[in-house]
Amino acid sequence: MQRLVASSTGARAALCPRYTTSPFFFTRSLRTAAETVPQSPIRVFRAVDDVRKWRKPQMINYRSVGLVPTMGALHEGHLALIRAAARENHHVVVSIYVNPAQFGVKEDLSSYPVTWETDIAALAKLDRELADDGGNLGRISAVFAPTTPEIYPSGFPGQAIDSKGSFVTITPVAEVLEGASRPTFFRGVATVCMKLFNIVQPEKVYFGQKDVQQTVVIRRMVKDLMVPTEVVICPTEREADGLAMASRNVYLGTRRREVAIVLNTALRAAENAYRAGRTDRASVLGAAQDVCDMMLRAQRDMKPSERVLFEIDYISLADPDSLQEVDTIDVAKGAVLSGAVRMLPVEEPQNGEDLGHSGGPAVRLIDNIILPPKST
Ligand SMILES: Nc1ncnc2c1ncn2[C@@H]1O[C@H](COP(=O)(O)OP(=O)(O)OP(=O)(O)O)[C@@H](O)[C@H]1O
Ligand SMILES: CC(C)(CO)[C@@H](O)C(=O)[O-]
């Protein structure tokens, strides 16, 4: 039988079994319970220090960690990266952080989809799947979802081009293509990725081919700044019609979703030209341009209440290492075909029409196809 001790601690012990007269246990029991994703053992870390405390023993015990950086609004593309990381690492850490520094001042930071509850439910479900599959080395051990003051301890430097702060810049590869349209984008990406790599200290980091220039920038950063991690690139996951999965697809709504395939259709036409033996820029990119022109003409022939207009930002044929434009494809190296399209808001929205997330603003989508080397 438990004896009640006549002290204030003892009185509390009678009311609540978590309190005991042992000073050691008393101290421990007052600690806040670690946050986890509901119905899963996945820890949720908000603070850099907590990640470091968790990481240290893994390092001492030679347990490998794979990091999957994301901005949340998770879809199958993200889950494929996590699956790849679980196959190759004892622990997977998924970061979810909408990094304001990579958004231009006029970009969609304020409306970027934030779906924390569905994201963590998807992670819990995937983690159970990973546990049941004997082919995996590890599972999802943690989600790192920091706040902006945590990630920018000296204060957030701002989103402006001339912001002052501690930045990582990777030039010239970050200045072309996406970097030309979004001048602060890769400065923000490289800076936050360097921070994430320093915090988590992963053996491997996982990125999607969908953001091809990002993969080139991160590889270059890791190489030039001697970051001790391996960059793994996973293939682009696509919808059934070929549209690259992307968090921003939720902005599209039904009408624009059908036409959003234009970029992938154009890139595939260019790929076919290469496969058919064309290596000159005019033929390869001409095939893509023809598709864009034809699809835009077809939309312009429709009523404003039914059509979808779009603007091609760029379609590029570039060297795979430098991302500089090429006039002729060096078949020993192959090339990167990439592009960006701006889907304009629909005209004359109809009553009850699904316009997409946040009322269907203009949305910029990217895609790419790697043209592989050919043996001569
Ligand atoms: N369809 C996809 N297939 C494979 N990887 C993807 C895909 N979409 C995104 N990723 C990768 O997931 C990681 C996190 O990307 P992010 O959270 O920005 O999602 P996103 O879908 O690219 O968002 P956005 O719509 O803003 O471009 C990146 O490495 C990105 O390349
Ligand atoms: C790599 C990344 C998570 C950095 O914020 C982001 O650019 C993304 O989601 O691709």
Ligand code: BAL
């Ligand atoms: N995946 C790209 C993130 C961005 O556009 O900000």
